[in-house]
Amino acid sequence: MTRATPVIPGPDAPLADRDGAIWLDGDLVPWREARLHVLSHGLHYGGSVFEGERAYDGRVFKLHEHSARLVASAREMGYALPWSADELDAATREVVAAAGLTDGYVRPVAWRGGDTLRLVAPDSRVHVAVAAWPWPRIFADGPRGIRLHTSRWRRPAPDTAPVRAKTAAQYALGSLAGQEAEAAGRDDALLLDHRGRLAEATGANLFLVLDGALHTPPPECVLDGITRRTVIALAQDLGLTVVERHLAPAELERATEVFLTGTAYEVQPVTAVDAREYPLGEVGTALAEAYTRAVRGGDSGDGGVGGPVGGAPAAVPDGPR
Numbered sequence: 001m002t003r004a005t006p007v008i009p010g011p012d013a014p015l016a017d018r019d020g021a022i023w024l025d026g027d028l029v030p031w032r033e034a035r036l037h038v039l040s041h042g043l044h045y046g047g048s049v050f051e052g053e054r055a056y057d058g059r060v061f062k063l064h065e066h067s068a069r070l071v072a073s074a075r076e077m078g079y080a081l082p083w084s085a086d087e088l089d090a091a092t093r094e095v096v097a098a099a100g101l102t103d104g105y106v107r108p109v110a111w112r113g114g115d116t117l118r119l120v121a122p123d124s125r126v127h128v129a130v131a132a133w134p135w136p137r138i139f140a141d142g143p144r145g146i147r148l149h150t151s152r153w154r155r156p157a158p159d160t161a162p163v164r165a166k167t168a169a170q171y172a173l174g175s176l177a178g179q180e181a182e183a184a185g186r187d188d189a190l191l192l193d194h195r196g197r198l199a200e201a202t203g204a205n206l207f208l209v210l211d212g213a214l215h216t217p218p219p220e221c222v223l224d225g226i227t228r229r230t231v232i233a234l235a236q237d238l239g240l241t242v243v244e245r246h247l248a249p250a251e252l253e254r255a256t257e258v259f260l261t262g263t264a265y266e267v268q269p270v271t272a273v274d275a276r277e278y279p280l281g282e283v284g285t286a287l288a289e290a291y292t293r294a295v296r297g298g299d300s301g302d303g304g305v306g307g308p309v310g311g312a313p314a315a316v317p318d319g320p321r
């Protein structure tokens with residue numbers, strides 16, 4: 001394998017113009033040379049698939065689950081990745097080690113290349129890249145909570161879009177909803193599903209606390225978040241009741257707490273949905289603390305060992321999902 005000089009990119013440098021190395025189709029290549037052709041199928045037809053991962057203390061939390069979801073997302077989009085989940089795990093560890101990352105973000109992405117622009121392109125070569133860069137806990141100053149704006153955009157039905165895949169094809173929607181929320185002065189958007197039920201935020205799953213129990217939409221029109229699954233298990237360990245069911249927007253009126261979960265968001269309290277305000281509650285705080293313990297040393301899914309426990313994360317991540 002070709003090894004480029006491992007230099008940690010600064011957090012403020014433009015993303016494409018940094019030192020360091022990106023794993024591309026089996027080799028570590030210099031960061032600025034990790035390019036794709038303008039006629040790439042994935043750029044035109046939106047079939048690229050990706051993951052958003054976090055490294056804590058140099059280990060990627062739930063690495064194998066993420067690699068496996070990338071493989072499954074590609075399959076859902078009609079192509080096979082040229083690397084197995086185990087091989088992607090190894091590539092990711094290589095990138096994280098080359099960057100000397102402790103706390104950071106990892107972005108694996110796969111797409112069909114520029115061999116043909118036919119919509120149906122079974123012979124188009126599939127490319128895979130993995131990039132990683134420092135992304136420490138951004139809001140270490142205590143919980144602030146985020147304010148949501150209910151979007152006019154809705155999550156499509158499972159027979160309208162490949163809702164199970166983490167594919168660029170879905171993220172135009174999140175991008176539009178996010179822009180609309182920011183224009184409304186809010187931190188993020190809350191999307192309903194095609195039937196008008198509560199769905200998720202642009203890059204995170206939704207939980208409501210109702211009568212002391214956690215309620216969350218089933219992963220039918222929303223991404224089956226790895227953090228969502230982790231938090232459900234942590235909640236059950238804490239003795240909380242977790243109910244996966246369809247939720248009507250009116251149930252927001254009755255909720256005593258609302259929070260979001262996601263790799264980038266971690267466990268993120270919601271302090272407002274439109275005009276309705278919520279306190280930073282005990283349940284969300286307990287789960288945020290339990291999640292921090294898990295990512296730092298508990299079940300990292302990548303053999304992680306113990307480390308310091310930080311405070312609860314506190315706002316919508318100003319970065320990737």
Ligand SMILES: Cc1ncc(COP(=O)(O)O)c(C=O)c1O
Binds near residue numbers: 205224321
């Ligand atoms: C639309 C959407 N929903 C939910 C999530 C949360 O998923 P995870 O916990 O696997 O990061 C994400 C982030 O990947 C997302 O983009």
